[in-house]
Amino acid sequence: METTSSGAPHHHRTPKLGEWYEINKSEAVRLISFDDLAWELDHPITAHHVAVSSFGGSIAITTRTPTTTAMQKDSDPSHTNSSCLQISMYNSMGYSLGSSASIFISSDDEDEHDVTGSGGVSILFMCWNDTRDHFFYDYRGRTIATSQHIQNPLMCCSTGNGVAVVMANGRAASLECEESGEYRARVCDLPRVVGSLPPSCVACVTAQLSDTGYTHLLLTPTLSSIADDGTVVQVTFHSKPRAVDLAKRIAGGSVVRMSVSPDATNVAFITEDGSVYISDVAFKAISLLFNTETEAIPAQLFWCGNAAVAYLHLAQQFTTASPSAGDDDDDDIETTLTIFDPWNRDHCFSMELATDVFGVVECDGIRFLSEDTYQFLQVVPQEAHRMFQLGSTAPSAQLLSAFDEYALESATSVRLIRALTEDPEGLMVAIDDCVTSAGFEFDSKQQQRLLRVASFGKSFCGTYDTESFVGMSRRLRVLHAVRKPHVGMATSMQQFLTLEGDRFVQRLLDGSHFQLAHAICEQLGLRSERVLGGWAAAKLSSSADDRTVGTAIIDKFRHYSGLSYRKVAQLAHERKRTRLARMLLEAEPHASSQVEALLDIKEVDAALKKAIESSDPDLIFAVLAYMTGHRGASAVESLSSNSVSRSMLLEYCLACDSRRSLLAEYYRDHPEYNTHLAILQYLDEHDRFTRQLQKSIGSPPMWRTYQERKMTSIQGAELHAKDEHDGVLKERLLRLQSELIDEQTKHAEDLNDSKFLNASVTETLRLLWIHNRGDRAEALAKRWKVTEKALCWIKLRALAQLSDWPAIDKLAGKGTKVKPPISYDGFVHTLVSHGRLEQAKEYIPKVSNIEERMELYLVCDDWFGAAMDCRKTGELGILEQLRERAKGNARAMEQVDRGTAAKMETSPFASLFR
16 A cells, blocks of 8 residues: 555556466466575586585585684694585575584595595585474584484485485485484395486385385486486385386487476486476376477476476576587576476477576475575465456456455446346355455465455454464464564465475474564464473583572473473483482483382482382382382392382292392391381282182182191291390281181181181171181180271171171161160161161161151162151151152152051151141
8 A cells, every 4th residue: 555645545467476387277387586595606507516405494504614713623734735525504584594503524424425525635426304494403403313323315306305316326225214213224136127327317205105005216227328218217125125127118218317296196207319208107108299309408307396397498507508609698698497298298388597597396296496596486375366366257366456446446346246136155165265366365465354344344244254364473473473584484375375384383393482482372272292302301401500400490391281390301311410300300200210220320219218208119110120220239238218118029030930039138237127017028928828828729628728828828927026126016917817817727628618718807706606616706706806886897797798687787786775786777788788678678767867867768779667766756857858759759758658658647646736
């Protein structure tokens, strides 16, 4: 929007930005230029090795620098002319990431090719791992994985997750990143058709896009004559790599350029005589399109999206091909990009680019870099194409026209708006097209204008869902932030959508843009734990003291629930900042992470203390196993210093025969724990015998043998207890246990009942009553000081099992004034459990508490008795509660009503209270 001299607003119609080229009726591309490329290269970009990380990532460029400057060493004058290769890192806008992000390759290294660029005097090939944003080095030049040496590489190709290499020994190899982060090589022999010469061309179908899920390398042999027919060899890198000659006859000499489409369905290639071919990726249908009719072979061949192919001729190629040409002729030669529709050879056009450019394929176009220019040949999405196409009648084009006419105060806008509102679905599509086109743009003013057009359309469409509009607005804010020079991610919307998520955030962290990454996470609704972890890791590299760094990290993490300090503490330990690691782990809220991390950094005693404080047996056992496994017998003293860990140690050593030797030396000097150990041995024998009985193994003679083993263990514990200065109580309790074992053995044999053998005191007495040995049970109960209450319970359960119901009435004192030691509700529940409901009801009135009586009535399913009891005691509130509980149960409600009425009719005092 501009303003005229009179102050009135002046509106221009919405233009389409960049140079647009129609590929066909439904496809188009546009060329846009970025004016803020920052680098200043000393030589043409084609004189350097260049590796560009996809989706607007970093750019690595090789240069040769003096050793004294690059390596910052003191050297004698005789070496001042020596040099080394330097890989400099830039963001996608050409801003240097700093000298700390550079990689230096010394010329003193052994003369051996290395695909990583870390071990040779020259670089054959350089690329990024597009799935992990690194390839042995990250954006900051830090080593990520161990270098891999490959002998005599001839030609390389990126696989997306690594690199494929053709070697001079007639073999091919892939070097791809595993889940562990390390690179693994897979090697196979090539067929004889490849010959001893280097391949003329290689291309790769990535594992992410191939039909098989494996990486495929396509290579073509070098032919001796242009008249010979070529073929294609396919190498598949699975668990057992293999190479197959596809046996395809390709005329025109050696294949010199090859490119796979972004969706990995088609391949374009050029032969030595300039013939251009298109084929499916399996080379089952090969089509000759045309001949370039030029002397020079194109420098590069690309796919621009999936609908167009382009090849690049550099100006210097024609100069080299025609050295006799005059200077005036040289001035007329331009770098030319030719674009064509591979399915319609008539749709072909050319454009001029900067003299020295290097092209990089993206998912939605081609980036062109030179020493002083940056251009992007971008695939136009169909939404923008139908909006801006000349003569388009699409709803989005009409909406755009309506907006422009409205801004120009033209009456035509009324007609256009009326036509749009008559087709609500078309209007919604038009709004969506405007939103999508806004994301397609790089210019912020154009983005704002297209969003205004979409907002203008929304005002006439009340049913439009604004979620896509809001989402696009948020993403555009993010892209504006990352496209600023200090961040320098020249990412298109389609690239951003492909990258959106943790990987996009990780790129910002690699560039130390922590504040921006955190803000973007909040804007897009992503989890920010990764950002805080990256910030904390960067803090560890600061020169501040441990306390300052630790306090800063803890203060920041405290505001976010669920964050773990474990990884940061481990990193601090690796950087020899042990005090800081301990400080961070003290703040760790999760005991399991805290203990495991303390073990990782070898703080074993602290881990044991934290495990005991957590009261988690699994954690204590984990520390115990770690200590005995790493320290052996020397760990026993530390573990025995606490009663909890000591008890678990004893159990552990008894369960694991291999660990019992750990205890021998220690308990020889600490006899006070021998009683404990002997008791554990007794319990071990007890458990073993119990398992045998459950399997119905053994006879009375065998019972005595097991009991004698248990008795021996108990007697051993008694002897150890005598030696302890405070072992009197232990000795008496152990003696009682010995008596119990002796009694159980005797009665088991006499009565031929194995249930006695592992029974408790109460179970032993109950069994005696069942076997009509009540007198003996009474004597043992008195001897073992069993309380009257406990003894009454034992008798009740035994009599119920014997179905001696009169004896139960006698035990309850029925017909007498004697009150039993236990409450009457015990009798009720026992009788009910054995089906004696009527007998149980007789004891309910003896319970004093009305609420308890009500529950007992209901246990006996006696709603009538409950209602009568409530009426008799005048508990009308409880009677109403009874009615509420009876709702939905017709039988229960009838009994409640009948019980209430019967009470009112039979009471002789009812008339006195009316």
